[in-house]
Structures are given as C-alpha cells and as structure tokens.
Amino acid sequence: MSEQLVHAGIHDLKRGYIEDPGLETYTCLICGYQTEKGFVYPEGTLFLEAEKAMRRHIEAEHGSMLSYLLSLDKKLTGLTDLQRTLIGLFHQGVSDQDIIAEIDGGSTSTIRNHRFMLREKVKQAKLFLAVMELMEEGGKTTARQPSGTATRAAQAKLPGKLGERLSISNEENAQILGKYFADGLYGPLKSLPKQEKRRVAVLRHLAGEFEEGRKYSEPEVNGLLEARYADYVTLRRLLIEYGFLDRLPDGSEYWVKQPDVNRKGNNDMKNQRRKELVEEYMNTPRPMGVFQIRNKQSGKIYVTSSTNLPGAFNSQKAKLSSDYHVSPALQKDWKTLGEDAFAFEILEELEPDPQAAHDLKQQKIYADKVAQMEKAWMEKLQPFDEKGYNRRPRNK
Structure with missing residues (x-):
C-alpha cells in the first residue's frame, strides 16, 4: 500500500x-x-x-x-471478513434472499441487522474524525514554542547528527545490505527495515544511485527508486527526511544533499554506471500480458491479464491473502492449501514498441491488445467449472 x-x-x-x-x-x-x-x-x-x-x-x-x-488487510479497514463480503454484495444490489444463499446461512432479519451495524459504524467514524481533528488543532496551538528537549530531539534527526546517534561499521553495513539486497547490490530491495540503523544503511546505499550536483525531476527519482522497491513514494520521503536528498518546495527538483567525499576517487565511473542503470530502467518496458494462477495439486487454473505483470502478481496475492478474491473457489483453495500450493505462470507476453515503452498515449492501445490476448487464452483453456477458477461468461 x-x-x-x-x-x-x-x-x-x-x-x-x-x-x-x-x-x-x-x-x-x-x-x-x-x-x-x-x-x-x-x-x-x-x-x-x-x-x-x-x-x-x-x-x-x-x-x-x-x-x-x-x-486490504482487516487490520487497516477494521472490517471483519463477513462485513467485507456483505458490503460488496450490498454494493452490487443483491437481494437479501440471494445474500443469505451467498453466505450460506442466516435470515433476512440478520441481514437487516448487519445493515444497521454498518450505518452505526459510519456515525462513529464521523465523530471519531471530528475528535481527532480537534485534537490535532489543539496540538498545533500548544506546540508553537517547543521546549529545548523537543528541539534537540528534532535536531538529532538532521543529516549531520546521524553519525552521532548511529555507528555502522563496514562489516555491519555489508551484512545489512547483503540481507536486504539478496539479489545483489544493484537488485531489488527485499523489504524496508524497521530498525533505524538498518534503515539508514539501506537509504545511504540507495542515495548512492543519485549523482552529486545533478538536479532530478520527481519522475526521474520515482523511476530510479521504483526499480528497487515497489513503494517508491515511501523511499523518496525517507531519503528526504533523513537528509540524503533535498528538494524544492513544489517537488519539481531533487538533488543529493550530503555528498560523500570519500568516493571522489571512483566518482566518474560510478556516475557513469548510474546513468547507464537509469537509462536501462527507463527504456525497459514493464512486462505485460496474460498469466495463470495454477493449483499445483489439482491443476485448476485462474486466467487473467495486466499491462503490469509484476504489479498484477502482487495485487492477486494481496487479495488472496486478505481473503477477498473475486473467485470464491480459488480463495477457498488458497486459504486451505496455502500460497506454496500455487504457481504464477506467464502464458503470453506483449512486446511493446521499445521506442514508446513508457509513452502514456500508448497505454490504452496496450491495454486493448492485452485484453484480446486474454480473450484468446480463455477460449483456448476454458478455465471454468472443474478445469478452473474463472467464472463462465453469462453468454455461454
């Protein structure tokens, strides 16, 4: 998220x-x-x-x-599995009788009670938001003149103070980077560390992707960081907060805030390598096409497509892990057998024009082509009923 x-x-x-x-x-x-x-x-x-x-x-x-x-995870929304299911059915306009059949139990009075409880949550949420906004407004008033302790705490987070609070040896740094960049230092970031020392080591390494003295646009920063980690927005924010990068107030320009003077000997070679990596990423189209989720035990498949296959894989796994997938049968087997019992397999990829790989005007054209590819694979594989998890089209 x-x-x-x-x-x-x-x-x-x-x-x-x-x-x-x-x-x-x-x-x-x-x-x-x-x-x-x-x-x-x-x-x-x-x-x-x-x-x-x-x-x-x-x-x-x-x-x-x-x-x-x-x-999304129930911890974020505060909704139970049943409430999420009911909200989806209410939104679709499904009748109470059909909802009872869908959830396999209950009565019309039970459904009416659920509707009432959801409306009560709305009222509570409005009041809670008002309370929190009033609390924040009061906090701003009392915080206009921070104490010396608070000021020192804020200063301790500035770039120049990081070294005073954190001591990372070369050996520790290598261990941290080896753990979080499991596929190599130029590969993807496995996860964002929660411990500050590890987080600073990772951020310092990522900041090394940027050339000293060069001004970057926000899309360029996003492109570099997204190649390493899906949540590039969080990475960008942390690089600013920890003082590795700085930017104009409107976000139109970014630059390295703290150059590392110890790297001057190899600066030219590293800067050239960074340029090559940026160009390679920006000129590499995201894989798009049709893929299937295959049950390794039964052989049943779920077929779908996307113009961003890595993103689609993550989205499908998130829905299945959150127990809110569009296919109830696939959701049930996933919950019973676990993620390891399923394979994500690409059936066909679309190769876009390399000269227009990231041309926004081409996105709709690519989407139409991918949709036609998916239609052809659906007709070929027929992933319905006992063969698959897809819902059979109504006109068939």
Whole structure:
C-alpha cells in the first residue's frame, strides 16, 4: 500500500487518485500511474483529457476503489471478513434472499441487522474524525514554542547528527545490505527495515544511485527508486527526511544533499554506471500480458491479464491473502492449501514498441491488445467449472 494512499483524503480515496496542482498531474493511489494536464490520451476512436483518462485507467486496471479497499488487510479497514463480503454484495444490489444463499446461512432479519451495524459504524467514524481533528488543532496551538528537549530531539534527526546517534561499521553495513539486497547490490530491495540503523544503511546505499550536483525531476527519482522497491513514494520521503536528498518546495527538483567525499576517487565511473542503470530502467518496458494462477495439486487454473505483470502478481496475492478474491473457489483453495500450493505462470507476453515503452498515449492501445490476448487464452483453456477458477461468461 502506497504512502499516498495512507495519507489521502476521503474524496481522493473514493475516486482513487490525487491531483497535484503544482505539477499539473493526476496520480493513481494504487499503482502510481500518472496522467498530465495538457495531454490527450487515445482510447479507441476517442481522445480523453488527463482526468478522464485517469478514471478510465482505474476502471480498466483495478476494477473499482471499493473492491481494492475491501481487499486490504482487516487490520487497516477494521472490517471483519463477513462485513467485507456483505458490503460488496450490498454494493452490487443483491437481494437479501440471494445474500443469505451467498453466505450460506442466516435470515433476512440478520441481514437487516448487519445493515444497521454498518450505518452505526459510519456515525462513529464521523465523530471519531471530528475528535481527532480537534485534537490535532489543539496540538498545533500548544506546540508553537517547543521546549529545548523537543528541539534537540528534532535536531538529532538532521543529516549531520546521524553519525552521532548511529555507528555502522563496514562489516555491519555489508551484512545489512547483503540481507536486504539478496539479489545483489544493484537488485531489488527485499523489504524496508524497521530498525533505524538498518534503515539508514539501506537509504545511504540507495542515495548512492543519485549523482552529486545533478538536479532530478520527481519522475526521474520515482523511476530510479521504483526499480528497487515497489513503494517508491515511501523511499523518496525517507531519503528526504533523513537528509540524503533535498528538494524544492513544489517537488519539481531533487538533488543529493550530503555528498560523500570519500568516493571522489571512483566518482566518474560510478556516475557513469548510474546513468547507464537509469537509462536501462527507463527504456525497459514493464512486462505485460496474460498469466495463470495454477493449483499445483489439482491443476485448476485462474486466467487473467495486466499491462503490469509484476504489479498484477502482487495485487492477486494481496487479495488472496486478505481473503477477498473475486473467485470464491480459488480463495477457498488458497486459504486451505496455502500460497506454496500455487504457481504464477506467464502464458503470453506483449512486446511493446521499445521506442514508446513508457509513452502514456500508448497505454490504452496496450491495454486493448492485452485484453484480446486474454480473450484468446480463455477460449483456448476454458478455465471454468472443474478445469478452473474463472467464472463462465453469462453468454455461454
């Protein structure tokens, strides 16, 4: 889950994207996809302005914000498994009798009671938000003149003070990086450390990807960091907070804040390598195509597609782990057998034009092609009933 999603307002959460007036962009809260004002985005014979193109992206790639939010861990939403199921059915307009059949038990009075309890949660949530906002407003008033202790604590987090609080030997640094960059120092970050010493070591290593004295745009920073870790927004924020990077107030330019003077001997070679890595990443299209989730024991399959296969793999696993997958049969087997009993396998990849791999205007064209590929594989494999987990189309 992205940092932007965590801090988004209710209005933005409902529509699934945020607007940046300064950069004149719209950003998807789920995957980070952006559209920019002043550009048009083709969809078939139509040309869509930036905000409408963003709404179409969310609908095509993520289904709906309701489904995504309900797929989040229950610790985040505060909803039980039954409540999440019922909310989805209520949203679809399913009758109480059909809901009883769907959840395999209960009565119409039970369903009415669940509706009542959900409305009560809405009232409680509104009051809780009001209480918290009033608390925050009071905190700002009393915090205008911080104490000397608070000031010293804040100063202790500045870049120049990190060395006073944290001591990381070369041996420790190597061990930390070896653990969190299991595929090599130029590979992906396995996870973000919670312990501060380890986190600083990882951030210092990632900051080394940026050239000293060069100004970066936010998309360039995002591109470098996303190649290492899916939640690049959090990485970007932490690099700023710990003082490895700095930026203009509007986020239009980023740069290295604390150059490492000990690297001057090999600076030219490392800077050249970084340039090559950036160019390699930016010119490498994200894999897109059709894939299947295969039950290794029964052979049953679930077929789907995406214009971002790594992101789709993570999304499918998140939904299954949160017990909110669109296929009840697949969800049941996953819960019974566990993740290791399933294989994620690519059936066919789409090879986009290398010259336009990240051209936003091409995204809809790629999406249409991937959808046709999925249709062909569905007809070929027939992953329905005893053969698979997909729901058979109604017209068949």
